[in-house]
Amino acid sequence: MLNKFFQNTQKPQGKLGKLMLTFMNSGHANLATWGFSYLNLPANSHILDVGCGGGANIAKMLKDSPGSIVDGLDHSEESVAFSKKTNASELGKRCTIRQGDVSCLPYPDQSIHLVTAFETIYFWPDLDAAFTEIKRVLKPGSNFFICCEMDNPDNTTWTDRINGMKIYRGEYLQNRLLQAGFKGVSLHRNEKGWMCLEAVC
Structure with a gap:
């Protein structure tokens, strides 16, 4: 059962997926707070959170970036539904959340x-395709921001447990x-x- 739960890190599904998404929204809060300390959110802009999971970071950016549209995209149907619930008050107003592929952004x-x-990014099958696609949709001079709890490939604590997970060094x-x-x-x-x-386009 525990192994099945960990597999929902990559693509949350069903009851265990919902439980994982609840955990993500709370368990990743400190990491997100640290990451946001390096990120200047532009006001009155269009922001996209790729791999939005449970939608907690969308909610924070909607709050902290006045007048902005903050969209979410995730390849998991369960994540999209959960994230929509998290941000229900702004759906159709300042937020659209949809299922999709980072290598083919709508x-x-x-x-x-x-x-x-x-x-x-641990679970993106083709980094080059994803980075190229993200650069395509970004305005010149705008930013792509990545935040990860791990960047040491030698630490296999989670990669041994989660299928398809790959850790990359920052460099x-x-x-x-x-x-x-x-x-x-x-x-x-x-x-x-x-x-x-933080990468500048």
């Missing part, structure tokens, strides 16, 4: 001011983002080993 070229990805992601055409990439870590990256 937005026109240069239409987004900020893309965020919290605790999700490796920096290089991949630069290769994808991002201009500058800032890397931050703390004493817990948390990592965030």
Whole structure:
């Protein structure tokens, strides 16, 4: 049962998926708070949270970025439903949440001011395709923000338990983002080993 629960980290489904999403919204709160300390949220803008999970970060950005539209995208149907419930008061007003693929975003070229990805790139099957697609939808001079609790591939505590999970070092992601055409990439870590990256389009 515990193993089945951990598999819902990648793509939450059913009752265990709902339980995982509840855990994500609370369990990742401290990480998100730390990450947001490095992120300047633009007001009156269009923000996209990729791999939105339970929707807690969408709710925070709707609150902290006045006048902005904050959308969410996740490949899990359960996550989309949960995130919609979390942000029900803003759906159809300042927020749209849909099921989709990070490598095929449903937005026109240069239409987004900020893309965020919290605790999700571990499960992206093709980083290059995802980074290229995110760069496509970002306006020139805008940012792509990544935040992860782990960036040490030698630590297999979770990769041994969760199918399809891959941990990347921050420096490796920096290089991949630069290769994808991002201009500058800032890397931050703390004493817990948390990592965030801010890439300029």
